[in-house]
Amino acid sequence: xxxxxxxxxxxxxxxxxxxxxxxxxxxxxxxxxxxxxxxxxxxxxxxxxxxxxxxxxxxxxxxxxxxxxxxxxxxxxxxxxxxxxxxxxxxxxxxxxxxxxxxxxxxxxxxxxxxxxxxxxxxxxxxxxxxxxxxxxxxxxxxxxxxxxxxxxxxxxxxxxxxxxxxxxxxxxxxxxxxxxxxxxxxxxxxxxxxxxxxxxxxxxxxxxxxxxxxxxxxxxxxxxxxxxxxxxxxxxxxxxxxxxxxxxxxxxxxxxxxxxxxxxxxxxxxxxxxxxxxxxxxxxxxxxxxxxxxxxxxxxxxxxxxxxxxxxxxxxxxxxxxxxxxxxxxxxxxxxxxxxxxxxxxxxxxxxxxxxxxxxxxxxxxxxxxxxxxxxxxxxxxxxxxxxxxxxxxxxxxxxxxxxxxxxxxxxxxxxxxxxxxxxxxxxxxxxxxxxxxxxxxxxxxxxxxxxxxxxxxxxxxxxxxxxxxxxxxxxxxxxxxxxxxxxxxxxxxxxxxxxxxxxxx
Numbered sequence: 232x233x234x235x236x237x238x239x240x241x242x243x244x245x246x247x248x249x250x251x252x253x254x255x256x257x258x259x260x261x262x263x264x265x266x267x268x269x270x271x272x273x274x275x276x277x278x279x280x281x282x283x284x285x286x287x288x289x290x291x292x293x294x295x296x297x298x299x300x301x302x303x304x305x306x307x308x309x310x311x312x313x314x315x316x317x318x319x320x321x322x323x324x325x326x327x328x329x330x331x332x333x334x335x336x337x338x339x340x341x342x343x344x345x346x347x348x349x350x351x352x353x354x355x356x357x358x359x360x361x362x363x364x365x366x367x368x369x370x371x372x373x374x375x376x377x378x379x380x381x382x383x384x385x386x387x388x389x390x391x392x393x394x395x396x397x398x399x400x401x402x403x404x405x406x407x408x409x410x411x412x413x414x415x416x417x418x419x420x421x422x423x424x425x426x427x428x429x430x431x432x433x434x435x436x437x438x439x440x441x442x443x444x445x446x447x448x449x450x451x452x453x454x455x456x457x458x459x460x461x462x463x464x465x466x467x468x469x470x471x472x473x474x475x476x477x478x479x480x481x482x483x484x485x486x487x488x489x490x491x492x493x494x495x496x497x498x499x500x501x502x503x504x505x506x507x508x509x510x511x512x513x514x515x516x517x518x519x520x521x522x523x524x525x526x527x528x529x530x531x532x533x534x535x536x537x538x539x540x541x542x543x544x545x546x547x548x549x550x551x552x553x554x555x556x557x558x559x560x561x562x563x564x565x566x567x568x569x570x571x572x573x574x575x576x577x578x579x580x581x582x583x584x585x586x587x588x589x590x591x592x593x594x595x596x597x598x599x600x601x602x603x604x605x606x607x608x609x610x611x612x613x614x615x616x617x618x619x620x621x622x623x624x625x626x627x628x629x630x631x632x633x634x635x636x637x638x639x640x641x642x643x644x645x646x647x648x649x650x651x652x653x654x655x656x657x658x659x660x661x662x663x664x665x666x667x668x669x670x671x672x673x674x675x676x677x678x679x680x681x682x683x684x685x686x687x688x689x690x691x692x693x694x695x696x697x698x699x700x701x702x703x704x705x706x707x708x709x710x711x712x713x714x715x716x717x718x719x720x721x722x723x724x725x726x727x728x729x730x731x732x733x734x735x736x737x738x
Contacts (some may be wrong), residue, residue, distance in 0.1 A: 233346065347393075351377070354384030355401070377401035380560065380591045398534035404560055405535060406644045407543040408567060409553040412524075417517045420474040420486035421459060422493055425512040430463040433471060437461075440508070448495070449503050453478045454487075463577075465569035472516065489515040500706070522556065532557045 250405050263388075283709035354373045358366045369385065373393075376382035380397035397404065414422050426433060433440065437458060444456045459472040476489040495501060495517045506511065518528070543555040558564055634642070652658050686694075 235574050253556050261665050350390060350393050351399065354386035358386035360385050360388060378403045380404060393474045400534050402534060406556050406558045407539060409547060410556045411552055412519060412554050413516050414518050415491055416671065417488045418486065420489050420492060421472050421516040422474065422489055423516050424471045424473060424510050424679050425464065426469045426471060426509045427511050428469055428509050429467050430461060433461055433469045443508055448475065448502060463573060465573055534559065
């Protein structure tokens with residue numbers, strides 16, 4: 232059947248298989264024969280096992296905000312698969328199925344869950360495998376395995392051992408984080424495809440990717456595949472957000488709902504073709520309804536203590552945008568750490584781009600301000616020139632004519648104003664006085680500004696230290712001079728006594 236969003240019921244057709252051309256993208260441009268038509272006039276039914284039952288249809292995902300691993304897991308650990316019957320334009324939805332699974336899934340059979348809990352309690356508290364004191368050691372070993380979240384707990388010869396996983400209530404390596412909830416509506420038609428390829432490969436082969444996805448959708452000419460965004464993920468993976476636009480015969484167009492497009496991608500033959508293109512995970516990017524959020528918050532995930540879950544809801548910094556997410560095991564913690572590092576790098580890259588844009592804008596602003604100042608000067612010059620031209624033109628126009636009454640009145644007014652300005656005790660004297668005061672203030676201000684100086688604290692400390700050393704040197708030099716003077720006086724006194732003695736002998 233052909234791929235058609237608005238085909239009436241009963242239409243059918245065949246999709247011819249196209250040969251896979253040789254390309255460097257590893258699968259782009261290839262297509263296989265579709266076993267059934269992609270028509271939104273018939274509902275795409277998916278199997279469910281209950282509200283919290285496990286299911287193969289995992290249509291809901293939070294993208295890298297909640298983190299994606301590999302396979303068909305979702306970052307939040309939930310799958311909200313919907314199969315919508317859509318009959319094209321102006322038709323009603325026929326059927327909608329929603330399932331919740333993943334980390335929030337719980338066993339559907341109450342007796343099995345009860346027996347599992349009883350066996351776990353027996354393995355941890357009172358194993359009867361050996362019948363002696365070694366059972367106590369085995370109980371401690373089982374407790375250690377349960378705390379670690381791995382291994383098997385043997386407790387009875389007639390009952391199989393308990394398989395300890397990280398989801399068991401006794402596992403200690405658990406925490407609760409927060410992830411952003413998507414705010415896109417189903418009408419936006421955003422579907423996330425996670426490719427096991429690098430971002431550079433995806434971007435270099437983006438056109439081939441769009442053509443390959445169009446072939447996967449049946450090659451219908453009324454459909455157009457558009458790429459909303461491309462983002463790098465850890466472990467050399469890339470997230471591609473797409474949406475499909477359907478054009479009707481009357482010229483109008485609309486986006487295909489995300490749940491409808493995802494239901495088509497989850498079909499077995501379509502999923503195989505996507506895997507050949509390198510797709511490891513597909514999910515819708517739609518917001519949760521208040522009922523779904525309430526359902527998720529009221530039921531703690533498997534293995535998470537209800538008290539810790541309640542405290543996580545209380546500690547939520549923004550309950551309108553964030554939702555608590557369980558982190559079980561070191562792998563989940565490492566994955567979130569890688570996602571956070573990746574987002575940090577993207578934010579830093581964006582900040583660098585913004586910084587460069589701001590620097591460029593500042594340069595442009597400086598150039599623009601200089602040009603504005605130049606244009607202002609040019610405008611002033613042109614205004615004066617225009618005024619001079621008008622004056623000369625008016626003089627030539629009035630030449631040979633007598634002065635008119637209005638002109639004479641204007642001349643008298645101007646003479647009166649000129650006389651008032653030139654009067655010594657009127658405006659001219661005051662203006663001269665104000666000009667003198669302004670010149671004096673400018674002069675004193677310039678002198679004061681020249682005398683003002685500031686010394687750095689470190690430089691002032693060095694000057695003080697230098698002056699102190701100079702003072703100490705001068706003090707030491709003065710003391711030496713004093714000692715020398717005393718020595719000179721002593722020598723002089725000795726010479727005087729010697730001369731006196733010699734004079735008495737010769738006399």
